[in-house]
Structures are given as structure tokens and as C-alpha cells.
Amino acid sequence: MVVRMRHTRAHTANRRSHHALTEKALNKCECGAMRVSHRACPNCGRYNGRVAVDLVARKQARIQKRAGAKKGAVGNKSEVK
Ligand SMILES: [Zn+2]
Numbered sequence: 001m002v003v004r005m006r007h008t009r010a011h012t013a014n015r016r017s018h019h020a021l022t023e024k025a026l027n028k029c030e031c032g033a034m035r036v037s038h039r040a041c042p043n044c045g046r047y048n049g050r051v052a053v054d055l056v057a058r059k060q061a062r063i064q065k066r067a068g069a070k071k072g073a074v075g076n077k078s079e080v081k
Contacts, residue, residue: 024036029041029046030046031043
């Protein structure tokens, strides 16, 4: 919608009445960390009682990727996924 005319203060306030931010729904994980509901835990990778994200493997991959990036500066994109 294109705003063409000057708005009254009430008009502006009415529009901004929908701009409030909502608080994220946080739950406590089995490991004790707070996590966003319907998302895997960023601390342990669990979701609904089982490990959904293998954080150990992910960290290893990140370390390997960094080590590879330091060796070859440019043109090693094909070997690292
Ligand atoms: Zn957790």
C-alpha cells in the first residue's frame, strides 16, 4: 500500500498497534538448557527425547573445514561440502 496523504496521529498509532514483538516460547530441555519449542536443542541436539542433530559430528566437520580453509586459500570448495 502506497502512503500518499498525511496521516493523523491516531491513524499512525492504529497501524503501529500491530508492531509489538512477541516473546519466544522457551522450554527447558532434558539437558537443562533453554530451547525454543518445536526446535532441536542447541546445546545437546535433542528433539522429543531423541538426538535429532549430531552436534559432535557437526563440530568436527566445522573444525575440519576451518583447517582446510587455512591450507588452501582459494579454490578448495569442491573438496569441502
Ligand atoms: Zn538439550
